Amino acid sequence: MxxxxxxxxxxxxxxxxxxxxxxxxxxxxxxxxxxxxxxxxxxxxxxxxxxxxxxxxxxxxxxxxxxxxxxxxxxxxxxxxxxxxxxxxxxxxxxxxxxxxxxxxxxxxxxxxxxxxxxxxxxxxxxxxxxxxxxxxxxxxxxxxxxxxxxxxxxxxxxxxxxxxxxxxxxxxxxxxxxxxxxxxxxxxxxxxxxxDVARLTEKSLSPDFILAILDSPDLTDKIWALNHIRGFVALTPALQKALLGLISTTDYNLAERAIYAFSAGDLKSEVIQRALLAKFREANYALKKLIISKLKEAPLLDVQVKKAFTDDLKSLNTELISNVLDLFRKHKVADIDTCRTIAELLTNKNELIAKKAFAYLDAIVVTDVLIEKHMKEYRAKK
Known part of the structure; x- marks a missing residue:
C-alpha cells in the first residue's frame, strides 16, 4: 500500500x-x-x-x-x-x-x-x-x-x-x-x-498524542482500539499514563481491563507507575484487584513500598486475593524476613487452603528465622 x-x-x-x-x-x-x-x-x-x-x-x-x-x-x-x-x-x-x-x-x-x-x-x-x-x-x-x-x-x-x-x-x-x-x-x-487496510495505515501514524485524541472519542470501540494500540506501539508519556490510570475504575470494566493491559513490563520499571497501580488497587472492585496483582507480576522488580503494602494486606484479603499476592511474591522471589514472618502467620489461618499455600511458599525458600521455623514446625505437627 x-x-x-x-x-x-x-x-x-x-x-x-x-x-x-x-x-x-x-x-x-x-x-x-x-x-x-x-x-x-x-x-x-x-x-x-x-x-x-x-x-x-x-x-x-x-x-x-x-x-x-x-x-x-x-x-x-x-x-x-x-x-x-x-x-x-x-x-x-x-x-x-x-x-x-x-x-x-x-x-x-x-x-x-x-x-x-x-x-x-x-x-x-x-x-x-x-x-x-x-x-x-x-x-x-x-x-x-x-x-x-x-x-x-x-x-x-x-x-x-x-x-x-x-x-x-x-x-x-x-x-x-x-x-x-x-x-x-x-x-x-x-x-x-x-x-x-485502514488499521494498517492508521498504525503507521500512531503517536501518544494521537492515541490521546482517540481516547477522547465518545465511542467505546474507538477507546478500546486505542488502548489496544499502546503497548508495543507507542511510548508511555506522562499524559498518556495519566489517561490510562483515569480509565482504571469500576465505571467500565472493559476499559479498565484494557487500560491495565496497556502498561508494558518496561513501563513497570517505574516505581511511580507501580505505586499508582497500588493506589488503584485500594479503590478497585474484586475483579480489578485481581487484574492489578497479575499486572504487577510483569514488573522486572517489585517496588519495596508496593511489596510492603501487599504484605500488610495479607491479613485482611480474601482467600483468592491472598493466593494471588503469594503468587506475585513468588514471581518476584520475595524472601525478606518481615514478609516471610507475615506469611508464616497465615499457617494458623482457619482456611486450610491459605495455610497450605503459605506453607508451600515458605518451604520453597531458605528460612533462617527462628520464629518462622517455629510456625512451620507447629504446622507440620498438625498434619
Missing part, C-alpha cells in the same frame, strides 16, 4: 449523529460520530493492499493538520446482481481512523433504490446506516444466494433482482426491505479487507 497523491478536501465530518441530508454539492450524505473531531486538512490516496470485489482499489485517507488520520473512504462502483439482472451501485463509504463504519454519501444525482428502482426514503437511508454500523450482523455468515427465495423460471410475479423486495423472511431484520442485495454488498465492503 502506498500513497498516490496529496490534495485538499473539504468534507463534512460531524461530531454527532445526523439524519440524511443533502450537502452543498447536492449529494445525499449520512455520517456518524467520528473517532476524532479535528478539522480536515489534506487527503492522501493509497492503493489498497487487500483485494476485494470492488474494481476501484483506491483508499483515501483524510488527515488533520497535525497529521492524524481522521477518516478513510472508498468510491464504490459495483454491480448488485441476481438472476442476471444488475443495477450499478455508486456510493462512497467512510471509515473512522479506527476502522469503525463512519457513513456514506452518494455522488450528485445518485440515490439508493429498492424494488422497481424506487428511491430510498429518508427513513430507509437511516436504517441502512444503522445496519452498516453493526459489525456483528448475521450478514457476515450469509451467502448472496440466501438473501431471497429462488423464483421458478416461469414465476414472473416472484422474479427478483438486486433491488427486489422478495427477501427471505429470516433476513428481513438485517436488511433494508426491497434492497437486500444492496445492503449485503455495502455491509461486506465495510467489514471486508478495506477495514484491515
Amino acid at each position: 502506498y500513497a498516490l497523491k496529496i490534495k485538499r478536501l473539504v468534507v463534512c465530518l460531524v461530531t454527532a449523529f445526523l439524519a440524511v441530508v443533502y450537502d452543498s454539492a447536492g449529494q445525499i450524505r449520512y455520517l456518524r460520530t467520528p473517532a476524532i473531531t479535528l478539522k480536515p486538512d489534506t487527503t492522501l490516496a493509497f492503493i489498497a493492499a487487500s483485494q476485494d470485489s470492488i474494481a476501484n482499489d483506491t483508499l483515501f485517507q483524510i488527515r488533520s493538520k497535525e497529521g492524524y488520520p481522521m477518516a478513510y473512504f472508498r468510491k464504490v462502483r459495483t454491480s448488485v446482481c441476481f438472476d442476471n439482472k444488475c443495477r450499478l451501485l455508486k456510493v462512497n463509504l467512510y471509515w473512522t481512523s479506527t476502522g469503525r463504519y463512519l457513513g456514506f454519501n452518494l455522488p450528485k444525482g445518485e440515490f439508493l433504490s429498492k424494488a422497481e428502482h424506487k428511491p430510498f426514503t429518508p427513513a430507509e437511508y437511516e436504517r441502512m446506516s444503522e445496519l452498516l454500523a453493526d459489525p456483528l450482523s448475521p450478514l457476515a455468515t450469509l451467502s448472496y444466494a440466501e438473501l431471497a427465495p429462488q423464483a421458478k423460471p416461469a414465476d414472473k410475479e416472484n422474479e427478483v433482482d438486486g433491488v427486489s423486495s422478495a427477501t427471505a423472511k429470516n433476513v428481513l431484520e438485517y436488511v433494508v426491505e426491497g434492497a437486500a442485495y444492496t445492503t449485503y454488498k455495502m455491509w461486506h465492503v465495510v467489514y471486508g479487507s478495506t477495514q484491515e
Whole structure:
C-alpha cells in the first residue's frame, strides 16, 4: 500500500449523529460520530493492499493538520446482481481512523433504490446506516444466494433482482426491505479487507498524542482500539499514563481491563507507575484487584513500598486475593524476613487452603528465622 497523491478536501465530518441530508454539492450524505473531531486538512490516496470485489482499489485517507488520520473512504462502483439482472451501485463509504463504519454519501444525482428502482426514503437511508454500523450482523455468515427465495423460471410475479423486495423472511431484520442485495454488498465492503487496510495505515501514524485524541472519542470501540494500540506501539508519556490510570475504575470494566493491559513490563520499571497501580488497587472492585496483582507480576522488580503494602494486606484479603499476592511474591522471589514472618502467620489461618499455600511458599525458600521455623514446625505437627 502506498500513497498516490496529496490534495485538499473539504468534507463534512460531524461530531454527532445526523439524519440524511443533502450537502452543498447536492449529494445525499449520512455520517456518524467520528473517532476524532479535528478539522480536515489534506487527503492522501493509497492503493489498497487487500483485494476485494470492488474494481476501484483506491483508499483515501483524510488527515488533520497535525497529521492524524481522521477518516478513510472508498468510491464504490459495483454491480448488485441476481438472476442476471444488475443495477450499478455508486456510493462512497467512510471509515473512522479506527476502522469503525463512519457513513456514506452518494455522488450528485445518485440515490439508493429498492424494488422497481424506487428511491430510498429518508427513513430507509437511516436504517441502512444503522445496519452498516453493526459489525456483528448475521450478514457476515450469509451467502448472496440466501438473501431471497429462488423464483421458478416461469414465476414472473416472484422474479427478483438486486433491488427486489422478495427477501427471505429470516433476513428481513438485517436488511433494508426491497434492497437486500444492496445492503449485503455495502455491509461486506465495510467489514471486508478495506477495514484491515485502514488499521494498517492508521498504525503507521500512531503517536501518544494521537492515541490521546482517540481516547477522547465518545465511542467505546474507538477507546478500546486505542488502548489496544499502546503497548508495543507507542511510548508511555506522562499524559498518556495519566489517561490510562483515569480509565482504571469500576465505571467500565472493559476499559479498565484494557487500560491495565496497556502498561508494558518496561513501563513497570517505574516505581511511580507501580505505586499508582497500588493506589488503584485500594479503590478497585474484586475483579480489578485481581487484574492489578497479575499486572504487577510483569514488573522486572517489585517496588519495596508496593511489596510492603501487599504484605500488610495479607491479613485482611480474601482467600483468592491472598493466593494471588503469594503468587506475585513468588514471581518476584520475595524472601525478606518481615514478609516471610507475615506469611508464616497465615499457617494458623482457619482456611486450610491459605495455610497450605503459605506453607508451600515458605518451604520453597531458605528460612533462617527462628520464629518462622517455629510456625512451620507447629504446622507440620498438625498434619
